[in-house]
Amino acid sequence: MCFALFVAKIKFGVDVFFPNTAPAYYPLGLGVFVIMSLVVPPSSIFAAAGITGGNGRNGADANSGIKKKTLHFFSKIVNPYARASLVRSIGNSICAPFGGHVRFRDNLVADVACSLVRCLVDFEYTTRLFVTGAYEKNGGFDDGNGHNSKFPISPIITCLPYWFRLQQCVRRFYDAKRGSRERVEHVVNAGKYVVSLVAICLASAGQYTTVSTPENENESDVSRRGRHAWLFFLCLGTLYAYLWDIVMDWGLLEVSVSESFWGEMKIPRLKWATTRDRVFHTRTFYAWAVFSNFVGRLAWAVTVTPRGVGVSRLAKMSWFFGDASPALLNKLSTETVGTIVAAAELLRRAQWTFLRLENEYLNNAARYRGDVAAPMLLDDVAQTSWAQEWKFSREQTHENNNTKSVYLVVAANALVAFGVAYVFYLVYSR
Numbered sequence: 001m002c003f004a005l006f007v008a009k010i011k012f013g014v015d016v017f018f019p020n021t022a023p024a025y026y027p028l029g030l031g032v033f034v035i036m037s038l039v040v041p042p043s044s045i046f047a048a049a050g051i052t053g054g055n056g057r058n059g060a061d062a063n064s065g066i067k068k069k070t071l072h073f074f075s076k077i078v079n080p081y082a083r084a085s086l087v088r089s090i091g092n093s094i095c096a097p098f099g100g101h102v103r104f105r106d107n108l109v110a111d112v113a114c115s116l117v118r119c120l121v122d123f124e125y126t127t128r129l130f131v132t133g134a135y136e137k138n139g140g141f142d143d144g145n146g147h148n149s150k151f152p153i154s155p156i157i158t159c160l161p162y163w164f165r166l167q168q169c170v171r172r173f174y175d176a177k178r179g180s181r182e183r184v185e186h187v188v189n190a191g192k193y194v195v196s197l198v199a200i201c202l203a204s205a206g207q208y209t210t211v212s213t214p215e216n217e218n219e220s221d222v223s224r225r226g227r228h229a230w231l232f233f234l235c236l237g238t239l240y241a242y243l244w245d246i247v248m249d250w251g252l253l254e255v256s257v258s259e260s261f262w263g264e265m266k267i268p269r270l271k272w273a274t275t276r277d278r279v280f281h282t283r284t285f286y287a288w289a290v291f292s293n294f295v296g297r298l299a300w301a302v303t304v305t306p307r308g309v310g311v312s313r314l315a316k317m318s319w320f321f322g323d324a325s326p327a328l329l330n331k332l333s334t335e336t337v338g339t340i341v342a343a344a345e346l347l348r349r350a351q352w353t354f355l356r357l358e359n360e361y362l363n364n365a366a367r368y369r370g371d372v373a374a375p376m377l378l379d380d381v382a383q384t385s386w387a388q389e390w391k392f393s394r395e396q397t398h399e400n401n402n403t404k405s406v407y408l409v410v411a412a413n414a415l416v417a418f419g420v421a422y423v424f425y426l427v428y429s430r
Contacts (some may be wrong), residue, residue: 097171113161296348
């Protein structure tokens with residue numbers, strides 16, 4: 001509704017509710033509503049609304065009952081513990097790896113934050129618009145270009161969620177059992193976020209926003225190679241994250257190793273995991289999730305494709321898209337395309353969260369519980385060995401700290417931190 005009122009005010013000059021105010025107050029109202037929803041969850045309001053007060057029948061008792069109900073209602077709404085778990089998870093993510101043990105909800109909150117990068121950058125930009133009073137100017141900030149004016153802070157905001165997840169992986173490696181498969185998984189998972197950080201640093205250092213276009217054909221060899229490296233790490237990170245989603249986070253593909261016909265060489269094979277114990281007993285939904293997740297992971301490619309180049313290429317394919325498609329795409333601005341891609345990413349993350357929770361509940365995929373499953377009544381050798389492999393008390397981590405692998409991971413993590421800080425120092429010192 002705020003978006004519709006804002007567009008009506010900007011495009012047509014129609015404002016039914018606040019004709020004498022600036023149209024920028026509509027997105028401000030939407031931001032205030034979102035903040036209130038975060039501070040006061042709907043569950044608190046519903047719980048407060050269900051409270052009954054006094055049952056007096058005379059006027060004094062009735063007024064007293066109304067006052068008690070009103071005070072009780074607002075005391076329930078203004079509940080400092082309403083979002084305590086969310087605040088603690090955010091705090092633990094910020095303090096990682098030096099905070100406490102990483103819990104599943106901490107992991108989930110930081111993962112979701114990786115999909116909110118566009119929203120966080122826009123929120124920072126909008127906040128500065130109102131704090132500096134630039135929203136009252138026709139061109140916004142003094143430079144008249146929103147992208148350039150928000151550039152110094154947007155790379156940091158983009159890096160933070162991936163940095164938090166990297167530090168959580170480091171902490172979980174530190175807490176995992178010595179020599180266990182769990183440690184290997186955390187190192188491999190950390191590599192996914194390192195690749196993302198490298199892509200962000202390359203884009204920040206070279207100020208890359210799109211692929212090579214006719215306008216920048218005269219750029220230097222160093223800049224061209226940097227752009228190619230940026231696109232390479234973007235593609236590598238996309239494939240990396242997609243395979244991790246399907247194999248590890250969702251558990252839809254099982255990797256089995258078998259011997260070949262030519263000797264002792266092991267060949268990895270992918271096997272479609274059974275859906276017998278899952279929420280949906282049909283594989284159609286999971287097949288759709290695999291496909292749609294791949295499309296969602298590749299949505300960033302639309303944002304780095306120049307509008308003019310993309311339209312000219314599509315115009316040559318009018319036999320497939322029709323005559324009106326290129327003209328329609330040409331009308332979409334970069335911000336419009338970015339908004340559509342951000343909405344698609346939020347939908348993809350919602351689907352990912354559902355299947356991630358399902359896999360963790362059924363299979364203890366991330367080993368947050370001491371045992372993989374409830375022990376069977378029958379004496380099962382396989383079940384016993386499985387439980388012994390993954391059972392590990394978090395209080396015994398001090399026995400696994402002083403190892404060469406821990407020092408190696410800590411040194412690599414410090415190297416990544418130094419590299420990221422150095423890149424941003426170069427960018428801001430221009």
